[in-house]
Amino acid sequence: AKTFTLLQSEAVFWNGKDLEDLRVDGRGCEDYRCAEVETDVVSNTSGSARVKLGHTDILVGVKAEMGTPKLEKPDEGYLEFFVDCSANATPEFEGRGGEELGTEIANTLYRVFSSESSVDLKSLCINPREHCWVLYVDVLLLECGGNLFDAISIAVKAALFNTRIPKVRVLEDEEGSKEIELSDDPYDCIRLNVDDVPCIVTLSKIGYRHVVDATLQEEACSLASLLISVTSKGALTSMKKVGKGSLDPESIFEMMEMGKRVGKSLHIALQKILDEEESLGTSRQKVGFLG
Amino acid sequence: MAAVSMRLPVARKAVGPSAPRGGEKHLVAPGDTITTDTGYMRGHGTYVEEEKLIASVAGAVERVNKLVCVRALKTRYNGEVGDIVVGRITEVQQKRWKVETNSRLDSVLLLSSMNLPGGELRRRSAEDELAMRDYLQEGDLISAEVQSVFSDGAVSLHTRSLKYGKLGQGVLVQVSPSLVKRQKTHFHDLPCGASVILGNNGFIWIYPTPEQKDEEAGGFTTNLEPVPLSDREVISRLRNCIVALVTQNLMLFDTSILYCYEASLSHQIKDILKPEVMEEIVLETRQRLLDLEG
Numbered sequence: 001a002k003t004f005t006l007l008q009s010e011a012v013f014w015n016g017k018d019l020e021d022l023r024v025d026g027r028g029c030e031d032y033r034c035a036e037v038e039t040d041v042v043s044n045t046s047g048s049a050r051v052k053l054g055h056t057d058i059l060v061g062v063k064a065e066m067g068t069p070k071l072e073k074p075d076e077g078y079l080e081f082f083v084d085c086s087a088n089a090t091p092e093f094e095g096r097g098g099e100e101l102g103t104e105i106a107n108t109l110y111r112v113f114s115s116e117s118s119v120d121l122k123s124l125c126i127n128p129r130e131h132c133w134v135l136y137v138d139v140l141l142l143e144c145g146g147n148l149f150d151a152i153s154i155a156v157k158a159a160l161f162n163t164r165i166p167k168v169r170v171l172e173d174e175e176g177s178k179e180i181e182l183s184d185d186p187y188d189c190i191r192l193n194v195d196d197v198p199c200i201v202t203l204s205k206i207g208y209r210h211v212v213d214a215t216l217q218e219e220a221c222s223l224a225s226l227l228i229s230v231t232s233k234g235a236l237t238s239m240k241k242v243g244k245g246s247l248d249p250e251s252i253f254e255m256m257e258m259g260k261r262v263g264k265s266l267h268i269a270l271q272k273i274l275d276e277e278e279s280l281g282t283s284r285q286k287v288g289f290l291g
Numbered sequence: 292m293a294a295v296s297m298r299l300p301v302a303r304k305a306v307g308p309s310a311p312r313g314g315e316k317h318l319v320a321p322g323d324t325i326t327t328d329t330g331y332m333r334g335h336g337t338y339v340e341e342e343k344l345i346a347s348v349a350g351a352v353e354r355v356n357k358l359v360c361v362r363a364l365k366t367r368y369n370g371e372v373g374d375i376v377v378g379r380i381t382e383v384q385q386k387r388w389k390v391e392t393n394s395r396l397d398s399v400l401l402l403s404s405m406n407l408p409g410g411e412l413r414r415r416s417a418e419d420e421l422a423m424r425d426y427l428q429e430g431d432l433i434s435a436e437v438q439s440v441f442s443d444g445a446v447s448l449h450t451r452s453l454k455y456g457k458l459g460q461g462v463l464v465q466v467s468p469s470l471v472k473r474q475k476t477h478f479h480d481l482p483c484g485a486s487v488i489l490g491n492n493g494f495i496w497i498y499p500t501p502e503q504k505d506e507e508a509g510g511f512t513t514n515l516e517p518v519p520l521s522d523r524e525v526i527s528r529l530r531n532c533i534v535a536l537v538t539q540n541l542m543l544f545d546t547s548i549l550y551c552y553e554a555s556l557s558h559q560i561k562d563i564l565k566p567e568v569m570e571e572i573v574l575e576t577r578q579r580l581l582d583l584e585g
Contacts, residue, residue, distance in 0.1 A: 022520065024462055025534075026527040026560025030293035034565055036300040052300070212293070262293040269295040277299055287300040 023211060023218070030262050032213040035154065037273050039162035041288050046135075047163030050288075051155040054215060055145025057089075058152050060137065060159040064166075066180075067134040069125065077124025077132035081109040083139040083152075090144055098141070105139065105152060108200070108240060112153065112229040115237045117196045119160070127170050127178065135163070146215040149227055153200035154270055160197055161274050164189040198229035198237045199266050201259040205247060210255050212262050226255050230263025232271070294561075301566075319346040325359060336361030350469075364540075368394040368468040368492035370446035374437040375477040377463070377490035378448070380427050386420060388427055390435070392492045393468065396445040400427075404438060404449035406456075432458040434488050434496065454478060458488075460518055461498030462530050466537045468493035472544040479545040483552050484525045489543060495533060497526050528555060531563035532572070539573040546583070551576040 021028040033054035042048040045061040052058075069076060083105040085098025092098070113119065124133040137159070139152055167183045167190055183189075204214040204222035214222060223245025229237045236256060241247060247255075277284065319325060325337060325344045333339050336348040337359060346352070348363040368376070370392075378398060382389035390398040402415050402423060427433065434455045435448035450456050468491060471477075477489045480500050488496040499522040518526075532551040533543065541547055554572040555563050562568050 022523055022527065022560075024527055024530065025564065026524075026531055028294070028561070031561060032293075032295045035295075035297045037297050038300050262295070265293045265295045269297045273297040273299065284299070285302065287302050 025215070027213075029209055029211045030258065032150075032262075032266070033215075035151075035269075037154070037158055037270065037277075038287060039158050039274065039277060041286070045159075046165060047159045047161070049155045049158035049162055051151050051158065053145070053147060053151040053154070053213070055143055056147060056151045057141075057143035057145075058148075058155040059140040059142055060152070060155040061140075062159045062163045063136045063138070064133050064163065065136060066126070066131055069129060069132040073121070074129040075125045076121040077134060078121060079113055079119065079135045079137055081106040081113075081137050081139070083109075083141070085141045088143070089141045093141075105148065108149065108227070109137070109139075109152070109156065111238050111240070112198055112200060115198070118198055118231070118237065119196075120193055123190065123192070124165075126168055126180065130178070131170075131180065133165055135160075144216070146217075146219050147202055147213045149200045149202050150213060150266075153198070153229070154266070157194055157197045157199060157270060158274060160192050161194045163192055165191075196231050196233075198231045199263055199270070200227055200229050201263045201266065202227050202242075203255045203259055204243075205245065205251070205255075210251070210258060212258075226252060226259070228256060228259040228263070230260055230267075232264065232267035234260045234264050236260060296565075317352040318350070319352055319361060320349045321347055325352055325361070330357065332358045334358045334360030336363055362469070364469050365467050366469060368392055369444065370394055370398070370437050370440045371491075372437050372439060374491035375434065375488070376437060376446075376448065376492040377432060377434050377458070377488055377494035377496050378492070380429055380431045380433065383424050383427070383429065386415075388423070390433065390448060392446065392448075392490075393465070393494060394444070394446055394492065396443060398446040398448055400433070400435060400448045400450065404447070404451060406451055406453070427457060432463065432496065434458060434490070437491075458496055459498065461496055462526055464495045464497065464530055464533050464537075466493045466495060466533070466543065470537055470540065470543050471495075472542045474544055479548075481529070481545065481549055481552070483529070483549070484522060485529055487529065487545075487548065489545075495543070497529050497533075499526065524560065528552060528560045528563070531555070531560060535563055535569040535573055536576070538569060541573055541577060547576060547580060550579045554579075 036052040037049065039049045041050045042061050046064040047062040048060060050059045070078060083102040085093040085102050087094040126132055137156060141148065167188045169181045171179045171181055201212055202225050203210045203212055204218060204225040206218060206222045211218065222243065224241060224243035224247050226247065227240040227242055231237060323346045325346055327343050329342055331344055333344060336346060336350065337344055338347050344359060346361045348361050350361045350363040353360045353362055376392050378390035378392040380388050381391045381397060386402045388400045390400050392398045402420065407419065433450065435450045436455060437446050438449040439447045441447065471489050471491055471493055480486045484500060486498055486500045499518050529548065529552060532548060532555050536543060536547060536551050551572055554575040558568050563572065
């Protein structure tokens with residue numbers, strides 16, 4: 001997001017022409033920065049999550065609202081993505097400055113979730129052709145510290161995991177008119193199966209190496225990066241190249257293999273922390289924004 | 292092997308006063324009343340309301356006779372003559388460069404206030420002006436000294452010593468200027484095998500210690516030879532140590548950095564940035580610094 005100008009020799013230092021597995025902050029090429037994940041941070045959403053990855057800070061809220069299914073898919077609900085780039089993140093987002101980036105991220109999320117297996121959209125259908133659940137996924141960028149896409153996808157998955165949609169029943173009277181009845185018990189709700197929700201892994205080409213989870217400075221040094229979305233089983237669901245540089249076809253396969261490997265461990269770590277948080281239940285004190 | 296570590300956030304612990312250091316500082320938050328005595332003059336970081344002197348920033352209260360100022364903890368750089376700064380060239384103009392030094396206004400480096408390559412001392416000609424971009428171009432990092440401060444707070448720099456000039460390979464860390472301790476020298480060759488420039492403006496430059504101090508070129512040729520892995524490891528470790536010290540709000544100077552480096556040696560470089568490791572090594576550093584003070 002931020003344009004850095006790096007001194008040539010400084011860039012050489014960050015790049016490291018050799019194939020050593022050492023980055024400026026001591027990480028190896030396949031290491032992520034330490035991430036913090038917390039769900040259920042916004043009370044008036046159906047599900048929310050906040051993810052901090054280094055200095056990148058993302059808040060995602062999921063709101064379930066009733067709507068009409070799309071004509072081409074009458075028995076499915078759908079997801080809507082919106083990305084808001086807060087001017088708190090960087091002054092460049094002030095006014096309409098963040099709009100372009102926001103749309104780019106939202107479009108990427110639509111593509112990542114376009115695969116039918118990622119979320120079971122049929123479970124979001126209430127009444128074919130008439131009513132379905134629409135999940136509005138709102139992403140808010142609070143701070144940009146590099147690797148936005150990965151952090152956002154982690155936050156989206158965590159928020160979807162946290163999402164609780166109230167159970168409704170469709171009652172039909174003799175005249176055929178339908179009525180929707182909401183369950184009285186607020187804890188009576190459905191949850192989404194997020195096992196197949198993909199996460200994005202961005203691999204940036206720096207020098208001759210490919211690194212994951214690039215910091216802002218590393219992003220400034222990288223000419224091209226490959227964005228791939230991987231499910232927990234290691235299946236690749238979408239791919240996108242960003243940056244003005246070019247990538248060698250051979251290295252793309254190498255990057256894909258690396259991305260799958262890293263993606264798998266990313267999903268394992270995320271699922272572990274989500275399960276841990278859930279098992280603690282209400283006994284855990286929420287940290288939120290003032291912690 | 293890919294390493295992904297995720298954790299739940301933990302609430303920040305309230306830290307008590309670090310140590311009895313003789314005379315507690317008077318700390319204020321924005322909106323706090325500093326004094327109700329009307330005999331004082333209002334300085335930076337304060338304002339008067341209902342005949343009370345109130346702080347407008349968070350920081351330490353400083354009194355000079357009748358003048359009361361609040362020195363903010365998190366601030367942009369306020370230049371003072373003689374400060375050592377590290378800055379990045381943002382623009383090449385006629386007879387001068389614009390330099391970003393984390394102050395409110397861009398600093399300037401005049402063509403006439405630098406040593407030309409080769410250490411030549413002569414009048415600057417029109418050819419020199421045309422060749423300015425050959426010496427320093429946009430994005431280059433320099434170390435310099437503050438020559439003067441203009442009335443609007445903008446800073447004019449000079450590099451009229453062979454100590455200063457263009458920086459080569461290394462790592463830049465940006466911290467709050469209030470965390471850099473003022474010292475006699477801000478250039479340090481640390482015994483661990485790397486050198487640091489602690490810019491008063493909060494820009495810290497870590498670079499491999501040059502083998503021979505070759506001053507002939509006047510510091511305008513950059514060495515693009517790859518830095519050996521061992522040096523890079525030391526630099527990475529130093530960088531992470533400085534980040535750790537800054538997150539825990541400890542003053543930066545050669546001893547604190549060195550102590551922190553030594554405390555971190557039992558950990559892997561990438562582990563230093565884990566919150567619990569950070570806390571542990573900074574605590575150890577703080578203890579050693581207190582022992583040193585006696």
